[in-house]
Amino acid sequence: MQLKKYTDYSLRVLIFTGMKSGEELANIKEISQVFNISPNHLGKIVHQLNKLELLETIRGRNGGFRLAKPADEINIGLLVRVLESESPLLECFDKGSNHCVITPACTLKHVLNRALHSFYKVLEGYTLQDLIQNEQELKELMGISK
Template sequence: MNLKKYTDFSLRVLILAGMKTEQELTTIKEISTVYHISQEHLRKVVHNLTKLGLIESIRGRHGGLRLAKPAEEINIGQLVRTLEDDFVLLECFDKETNHCVISPACTLKHALNQALMAFFQVLDTYTLKDLIHNEQALRKLMGI
């Protein structure tokens, strides 16, 4: 399973924004510089995170971005479910397109489904706050 770059970028935006105070806003330019991601990609990500109510955009000369809710209220499992739209790990996960002849007797799909559920059970135990608990080390690596 591979998460989309869009999900990866969204998580990175939230991590950086989560390390800032309300007075210490971040910007798309800063995020782009820190992570070496194009500003155009980030604009789309930030727009979506704003629509989801996770990021607040402050306009004006001293504007920027900040979290729209506390980091401990942003659940990582729920966020990944929201951002990802395809958890079809095998053909047999999609009943409409499944043509696998062994599907009725195959236990692989059950094993992978259990693994997928375990993946989300683990992610559900994490919040954004958990991802930034080592803020000093992250700041050093980011150069901020």
């Protein structure tokens, strides 16, 4: 399974933000520079993560954002499921645009549906805290001060 770039970038935003200590805020500009991602694209991602109550945004001159809840309460599987919900795995999973003639007799859709559920089940066993356990190495790679 291939995740959308949007999901990938959302996870990177959370990982980067999770590396910040205490009340220190992350901002779009620094994440854009670290990961070479368009600031406009990151703005949309931060907005959605704020709507999902995963990020708390602070406006103003020294504004930015931080995690809205502890990293061990942010479930990766649930987040990926939400962010990927608009992308059907196969045409036959999309009832609105399924033009495959073998859909009624095809068992592939059942096999892939089981695999997809297993994929999410594995991801649901992890939190953001699990992804930032190697904090020091991540901070060095991202250029975040200690």
